[in-house]
Every structure is written in structure tokens, then in C-alpha cells.
Amino acid sequence: MSEQDVVLKIDHVVKRFGGITAVNDVSIRIAKQSIHGIIGPNGAGKTTLFNMITGIYNTTAGSIFFNGKKINGKQTHEIAELGIARTFQNIRLFNDLTVYQNLLTACQKNITYGLFDGFLRTSKCKTQEMSADKICKNMMIEVGLSEYKEQKAGNLPYGTQRRLEIARALLTNPSILLLDEPAAGMNEDESLQLSNFIKEIRLNNDITIIIIDHHMDVIMNICDLISVLNFGSLLAEGTPKEIQKNQRVIEAYLGVDE
Numbered sequence: 611m612s613e614q615d616v617v618l619k620i621d622h623v624v625k626r627f628g629g630i631t632a633v634n635d636v637s638i639r640i641a642k643q644s645i646h647g648i649i650g651p652n653g654a655g656k657t658t659l660f661n662m663i664t665g666i667y668n669t670t671a672g673s674i675f676f677n678g679k680k681i682n683g684k685q686t687h688e689i690a691e692l693g694i695a696r697t698f699q700n701i702r703l704f705n706d707l708t709v710y711q712n713l714l715t716a717c718q719k720n721i722t723y724g725l726f727d728g729f730l731r732t733s734k735c736k737t738q739e740m741s742a743d744k745i746c747k748n749m750m751i752e753v754g755l756s757e758y759k760e761q762k763a764g765n766l767p768y769g770t771q772r773r774l775e776i777a778r779a780l781l782t783n784p785s786i787l788l789l790d791e792p793a794a795g796m797n798e799d800e801s802l803q804l805s806n807f808i809k810e811i812r813l814n815n816d817i818t819i820i821i822i823d824h825h826m827d828v829i830m831n832i833c834d835l836i837s838v839l840n841f842g843s844l845l846a847e848g849t850p851k852e853i854q855k856n857q858r859v860i861e862a863y864l865g866v867d868e
């Protein structure tokens with residue numbers, strides 16, 4: 611992979627929590643417009659890596675570069691503004707707001723009118739509200755949520771809540787979307803639908819997707835490349851086919867007899 615093809619470079623990154631080394635000298639290059647999987651047994655350091663990419667944790671050592679610019683040490687909102695969005699292991703929607711209202715919250719960064727404009731309903735206020743309305747409606751069409759527009763997020767089926775969460779993240783126009791276990795708790799049918807949905811997102815947007823998941827059907831179906839972590843270290847990297855037959859990966863998942 612040439613440097614120009616790399617959108618995110620994780621370079622010798624380490625994260626320690628007291629005596630625990632959660633991520634141990636990990637280097638991964640993520641190609642532009644790829645779907646890249648991060649897998650590994652429980653506690654392997656996957657979410658910690660996401661937390662460092664998004665600025666929730668600072669790195670203990672090493673660097674992370676987004677389009678060639680160092681981002682570790684930046685605040686979460688600065689990283690989000692640069693174009694890295696994420697979803698979390700536990701769905702984080704506003705359950706009492708409707709689908710439409712949840713999406714509107716993601717358009718706030720485009721709203722610049724103040725209290726005065728809002729009170730007097732100035733043209734600036736109306737134009738910005740109309741634009742946010744259009745953006746949200748288009749997104750609902752794109753991701754198949756229009757029929758749920760007025761439903762409260764908390765009442766939606768699980769798979770639809772995930773879809774809404776991803777749609778809301780997409781409204782920030784990210785270059786990179788990080789999905790942390792989006793298929794958690796899904797049955798086979800739901801995870802197949804999610805796989806197709808993620809593939810469509812990549813097809814319809816100029817975007818790179820990095821996904822953590824324990825559902826191997828999803829990972830093997832959608833990823834171009836997979837990085838495998840084990841006890842905080844990078845164990846293997848390759849295409850789904852290569853990873854499936856990698857003996858070290860199989861042993862890490864199944865364990866080896868002493």
C-alpha cells in the first residue's frame with residue numbers, strides 16, 4: 611500500500627492503564643475507501659484502539675496520522691471535526707426523540723443562527739432549518755428510515771436502531787467511520803442485513819469504514835483487510851481468506867492445549 615493510499619496510519623501505538631498494557635506497539639495502515647476489520651478475542655485491545663483514534667484516550671506511546679497529520683493528543687471534538695465519526699458498543703441514541711429528531715441533532719454543527727434569529731424567524735434561520743430538514747430527509751431515504759420518521763428511537767427494533775445510529779454518524783460527513791461491534795446482539799438475518807447496509811454505505815459515500823465485531827460472518831463478508839489483535843499485540847493481518855486459514859489466529863480464538 612503506497613503512502614498516498616493510506617488514510618489512517620497507526621504507528622507503534624501503545625496504551626497502558628497502570629500495570630495493564632491494553633495495546634502493545636501496534637502498527638496498522640488503513641487504506642482509503644476500504645472496509646477494514648479489527649478482530650480479536652475479548653480484552654485484545656480493540657475498543658482501546660478506537661478510543662485512541664477518536665481521542666477519548668491519549669496514546670502512551672506511538673502516533674496516529676489521519677491523511678498524514680498527527681491526531682493523537684487532539685480533543686475528541688477536534689478529531690470529529692477533522693472527519694472521524696464513530697458508533698459505540700452500546701447504542702447511544704436519544705430514545706425519547708423521534709428518528710427525525712435524532713438525525714437533526716447531527717446537523718447542529720451547520721446551524722449558526724442565534725437566539726435573535728430564531729426568535730424573529732429571520733431568513734438566515736429559515737434557510738438553515740430548511741437545509742437541515744432536507745439533509746435529514748435525504749439521509750432517511752438513503753438508509754431506508756423514512757417510514758420510521760416520527761417513531762421514537764427507543765421503540766425501534768434493534769437492527770433499525772443500529773441503522774439510525776450509523777445514519778446519524780454519517781450526517782457529520784466523515785471520511786472515516788468507526789463501527790464498534792455494530793452486529794452485537796443481532797441474529798443471523800439481522801447481521802446479514804447489516805452487512806449489506808455497510809457495503810451500500812461504502813458504495814454510496816467517499817468513506818473508509820473500520821469495523822470491530824465478533825460476528826465472523828459479517829467481518830468475512832464485508833472486509834477488504836483484517837487486522838487481528840491478541841493480548842494487545844498485532845497477531846496477523848490479511849484478507850478474509852488469509853485470516854480464516856491463519857493457524858495463529860485459529861489458535862488465539864480456540865486456544866491451544868498445553
Ligand SMILES: Nc1ncnc2c1ncn2[C@@H]1O[C@H](COP(=O)(O)OP(=O)(O)OP(=O)(O)O)[C@@H](O)[C@H]1O
Binds near residue numbers: 627
Ligand atoms: N479505562 C480502562 N482502565 C483500565 N483498564 C482498561 C481500561 N479500558 C480497557 N482496559 C483493559 O484493557 C484491555 C483491553 O480492553 P478493550 O476493551 O480494548 O478490549 P476489546 O478487545 O475491545 O474487548 P471486547 O471484545 O471484550 O470488547 C482489557 O484488559 C481491559 O480490561
